[in-house]
Amino acid sequence: MSRIRLIRSAWSFLLALAVAAPVLATDPMEEMKQTTEKILSIVTNTGLKSPSKASERGRLIRQAVDERFDWEEMARRALATHWAKRTAEEKKEFVGLFADLLDHTYMKKVEDYNGEKVSYEGETKEGDYAAVKVKIVTQKDKDIPVEYRLKKKENGWLIYDVSIEGVSLINNYRTQFNSIVQQSSYENLVKRLREKADLK
């Protein structure tokens, strides 16, 4: 009923598969391709399709995702100005909770993969930062533009933000977290994150 197209089915958060002619394989795209191919192979693996294997499948997917997503960077950006005031222990706890939130919300959707095509639109690099643009074509012929932002770390290019149709995930959470912390407290935010994790 809302006039806008809301946050899309969340597997688009994860998948970026190379399609058609090979583009100049530069580092960020190459590394993303590796991760997504790994994830897709897990999802389409018939040996893991049975319900009894569900937890193992989830674990494998999470493992593949952990390689490419920089949870700490994402959590830090989402908490923004409130990050500095946290103790090391609180920071670690928050990163874990945030990763769990994203995991529960989006990872499950990977299993809904239905053969959607993803095409690379381009990539830009600025020193240690890169942006990879992809377009996801759903079966209903709807184009969804997705942009991944990556940063170069010791273990490769890691994703720190995803924008779907121009809506940045981290910005969205940053505003929510900021509002909650300002209106109540950081402890309340943590409590709500825990409640959300428990509900899954």
Next chain:
Amino acid sequence: MKMVLWVCSLFLLCLISLPGFCTAEDSISPSPSQAPIIISPSDETIPTAVPLDPLQPSIPADSLTPPHAADSLEKDEKLVQTPDESVPPEPSESEEVQKTIADPIEPVNRVFFVFNDKLYFWVLKPVATGYKAVIPEDGRIGVRNFFSNLSTPVRVINCLLQAKPKCAGTETLRFVINTTVGVAGFFDPAKKRFHLEKQDRDFGQTLGIWGMGPVFYLDFPILGPSSLRDGLGFAADASFKPQTYLSFYFVAVEYANAGGRVLEMINEASLTLGEYENLKKAALDPYIALREAYVQYRQNKIKQ
């Protein structure tokens, strides 16, 4: 008589929103309410400054507070360097309101948000689910195309207002092809065979391109998230449609328009079932999640 009322109300709304044009230009415009809501000029006036070179990273003018001004890739580093310093952040920094859009009537908006939420789950979703079960997807996409075709004049006029004649030409051509070959707009041969993409332009977007900021966030009951600017845009777009004028003279057209609008809503809901639920599931505060998603989505549209 109705027409006169309509024009007058549009005119009055425009007058009220004149400040909206000012806020977009000032770098800091303190709002009458509590903490200063900092609206940097990097809001929608930026489009001309965005590098047109496709190899350049786009600079989304989203977060509008100084520490994360233009969100280009390099500036992303600056954003996290600030919280990471061992020196405690400046008091002004920690108290500053990180708002992408002003929301002075947030309590009212939250009420409407809850209203819309209930309306969706209690009315729209069940109806749309039933509708979906009866009408196959291709039919529903056809209905969507049909309504989209009917609002071609809106897009043509906005294309022209945005000084994009090619866009206007494309839309006109799409209308002609889809109405004839596409059987009154149900099909979209213009896209499938002639590769003429839909140019989705509305008056809110036009106002944004002309330099008007969203002014403040408005969550309308039934209509959903919007802003003062986009609400005006919605009213203006309605005035671009011939159906609106016909409905002033013919009661039958008035009912047909209303019925068409309801059908369009149900149809669209049936095609996007689950998206709102996903948003709620992913968010800690769905109201803010929706608001921010809306604001960023509109900013992105204006940059196009």
